[in-house]
Amino acid sequence: MSDDLKISKRKPTYPVSNKLDTYLSEYRRNIDLPIFYSDLLRFQGSIVVYDKNDNDTLWVRVYYNDYEREEIDRSLKLVYSHLLSDGGESIIKFLNVDAIDFCTFGNSKPFRIKVRNILNDNYTYFYVKTADASRVYGLELEQMLSPYQINFLVCKDTLIEEHIAGIPGDEFIKNMLPDCNPSEKAQIAKEFVKFNERCLIRLLGDMRSYNYVIVPTHDFDHVVFKIRAIDFDQQSYEGNLKIYRPQFFKENYNMVKMVQEKIQAESIYQYKIEERSIVAKRMISYHTRLNALLDCMEADEISIPKHIEMLKEDIYNHTLDLNFRNSNNMGEILKNALDFVKRNYEDVSLKRF
Structure with a gap:
């Protein structure tokens, strides 16, 4: 934090x-x-x-x-x-x-x-x-x-x-989270881990608590909670990698604390792998459309040079993948980030056979 x-x-x-x-x-x-x-x-x-x-x-x-x-x-x-x-x-x-x-x-x-x-x-x-x-x-x-x-x-x-329906995150954290039972808190903590990973993978920044909603769904004898972004202004703009990770915003402190209390480190790692695998599968399903969008991003100006240099160095230090250092703009950084996730997913899949 x-x-x-x-x-x-x-x-x-x-x-x-x-x-x-x-x-x-x-x-x-x-x-x-x-x-x-x-x-x-x-x-x-x-x-x-x-x-x-x-x-x-x-x-x-x-x-x-x-x-x-x-x-x-x-x-x-x-x-x-x-x-x-x-x-x-x-x-x-x-x-x-x-x-x-x-x-x-x-x-x-x-x-x-x-x-x-x-x-x-x-x-x-x-x-x-x-x-x-x-x-x-x-x-x-x-x-x-x-x-x-x-x-x-x-x-x-x-x-x-x-309009994206749901309970604003800040309102939920303040007024509803304290009344959730232990099982519900564990489930919300799991969703926050996955939401955090999804934002990082696709470089969506500024997910402070008022920029996402909690969506409760009643399922038989319990409530399932999902977390959904509602603000997309900060897509691939900032240079600080932490801005793409909701866990580092003080507005999400109670969510991070709940993750620490409810989920073991091994499970956190498992949920991150699950989310990366799901995103990789979606990338395969949307292959043609996603590549067309990334081509537009690579040809576009959506950030400033200072942020581009900072972010590609931050991600290189995080992954040691030279493709990030060789990126020229935010579109290339995102493309390399998604390729990195997809390669890792395919490598894991191969090892299963």
């Missing part, structure tokens, strides 16, 4: 390159949208959004001129249809945009859109953000290398993301 782990406060927004744009079109992530992030910035005023305990959520509810609101609502309903349905207009008459919230915290400054089905009052959320290449790479890697499906769309400088 490190109390002085520093993350770049002003990470630049990297535009979506032509090559990445072509990739997104090929895999149907890129469509024509009826509204852009910049359109939503034209709000006329806002009010603070408080939680049920009257704490400031750092979100504000925005409102627009009457003559603009009707068009904005219709456009957002069409976005919903493209993201979660067939893209047609037939469902629009059944939808209502209940709220448009703007986040004043963090790099991405997203809009959160609440859409309700007026027939049954079910509602869902999606987010409108600036299309940062780092975030797009992070989302695609999440789709391919994690156990979870993720839905998003890109159009020019605008990114649409579906």
Whole structure:
């Protein structure tokens, strides 16, 4: 655990390159949208959004001129249809945009859109953000290398993301973890080890407790807990290898302490091997698509030279693999990291025969 782990406060927004744009079109992530992030910035005023305990959520509810609101609502309903349905207009008459919230915290400054089905009052959320290449790479890697499906769309400088349901990690650690029974704590500890390893393998940084969610699922007579990333701004940007390992953030101290208390060293090693093997199998399944994405990353600029030099030296010292020292950018570093995991998986598989 490190109390002085520093993350770049002003990470630049990297535009979506032509090559990445072509990739997104090929895999149907890129469509024509009826509204852009910049359109939503034209709000006329806002009010603070408080939680049920009257704490400031750092979100504000925005409102627009009457003559603009009707068009904005219709456009957002069409976005919903493209993201979660067939893209047609037939469902629009059944939808209502209940709220448009703007986040004043963090790099991405997203809009959160609440859409309700007026027939049954079910509602869902999606987010409108600036299309940062780092975030797009992070989302695609999440789709391919994690156990979870993720839905998003890109159009020019605008990114649409579906809402990822779950209990925010910081809220869970503070309010729910203390009441978990010993068996549940052991299971959560195991998931944190695997989550920690998965973030390291695919170089997803800044997994402080408020950047992931805990997803509980009831299974017969017990609850299964999973940990899922929800913020992908820090995909392959930072130079410090520790930033890609959630265990080193002070916000995750209680999770790390629980791992130490509940899981023996031999089991920690076992869970790491399990996660590496699972990621390697996903890499094989997504071979063509993953290589196409990595080709885009290798041709792209998504970090600064200082971070690239620092990270490739850090990983070389960790693995003694010269491929890392010979990397020229973040795309090559990630490609070599995934190749390293895959080679080790294949070597182990061969030894079993």
